[in-house]
Amino acid sequence: MNKRQDLPLKNDVAARFVPKIVALMVYVGTLCFVFTLFMTHTAHIWETQFTTQLSIEIPTFSDNASSALQERVVQFLNRTPGVQRVITVPQKEMENLFYSLLGEDANLELLPLPAVIDVTLDGKENVDIQNLESHLKNISPYLQIVDHRVWQNHVTNLIHTGVFLALIITLLILSAALATTTFAIRTSLLIHRQIIEVLSLIGATHSYIATQFQINVFKQGLIASSIGSFIAFLTFLGIKILLEKSGFSFMMSSSFFFQSICVFILSPFFTALSMMLAARLAVMKALRS
């Protein structure tokens, strides 16, 4: 690529406003894309951490009735085809869960905490949940089956919808940036039509003229989107610090953080390259017509 510009594109009116618009769009677009990543990670966490598909709640009875019932249920489940794993949630874990919901001052002795048995299905055999429930009801009518798969599916669908919408918004922002570039290029072509005519008359190919524009747009795009991406990164760091201070640091896993950093680094190059391509297409189309 030639370093010298034959067209005075740096002094264009368009050159003044396009970088500002692009910086703003990259700021919003990058944060939007990182949000998409965050949602995807969250969905992944949901899907991997909640491996159990069923829970069975055994209400508290006096004496040792609960323990005996719990024992019978575990035995029954272990014999049931299609059940891979049966785990009784420790009482301490249940207490911690309630403390986290009700606060440390809650008096759990006043609350009859149910025993909970987590059931993991192997997925190979199709377990009829209604049949399983009726068998369990035969053991005790007070047993409650909670099928996690229903609400897990709801949450996953919700997250996927969020991801889809965020991606659409990111694409719209990118499209707006490219449309702005195309508009600015057309304005530039009008401003410099006499110089372009001279270049054409001395034998410049359309590709040569388009290259002049695309180099300029790439430089502008790279600088503007780097600024936008850097400010987005600072915003991201601010949100991370806020989440850490609020006790939600678990929401930002190290892999998500690493991927986000990659997005902040790569988005200026991706934006600049996209703008360069848009500029080339706009010039080639205008020169052919």
Place this chain on the structure above:
Amino acid sequence: MTVSDMIARLVGVGHKYETGPEIFKGITVDIEKGSFHFLTGPSGSGKSSLLRMLYLGLKPTWGNIQLFGEDTLKVTSSLLPLLRQKIGVVFQEFKLLDHLRVIDNVSLPLRVRGIESKRGQKHVQELLDWIGLGDCLKAYPPSLSGGQKQRVSIARAIITRPQLLLADEPTGNVDDDMAMKLLYLFEELNKMGTAVIIATHNQRILEKFPYSQLTIKEGSLLKLPMRKVAYE
């Protein structure tokens, strides 16, 4: 004369602008390789328009132009620049790029052809020295006089040693001595094989240089052969 000996062949070429009368009434002429022609005619007769047609800046309303063996009516957008790269044009209004230095303006055709090099830059400097602009290499066109701009325009047109040189009043803004010097430059170029067509009003040049004259008169083109004049 075969087609391969031709730089340009105009057959029944006519042109009419949207408003105004027709300026050519079916011009037919051959421009041979290595030929030298003066294009003459009264103001407004169509000299500049004919040159524009030859550098593919204006399409004929009717008739056909063959340039370097290509039918210009069928020239594609990818072939057009390649044809233009074989032509050097000295524009009447110079058409210099004001934001580029003189040296960059002159080396522009080399850049466009992708053949700009240190040797080429040296050649540009030598040429500018020869036409008396050695001190203006880094000057910008707006700071130059009309004559200087004209010389820069000529240097830009000939730097690539084109196969066809079209010059529209190339001596209109220079004194007689410089005009002669430039004509000798065009002659040298012609001796190296470039076909030259110069549109001019300058009678002194026409008398001094005995080349063939293409005269536009009332829409027709008359070809006067080369005179036999002994050099002084």
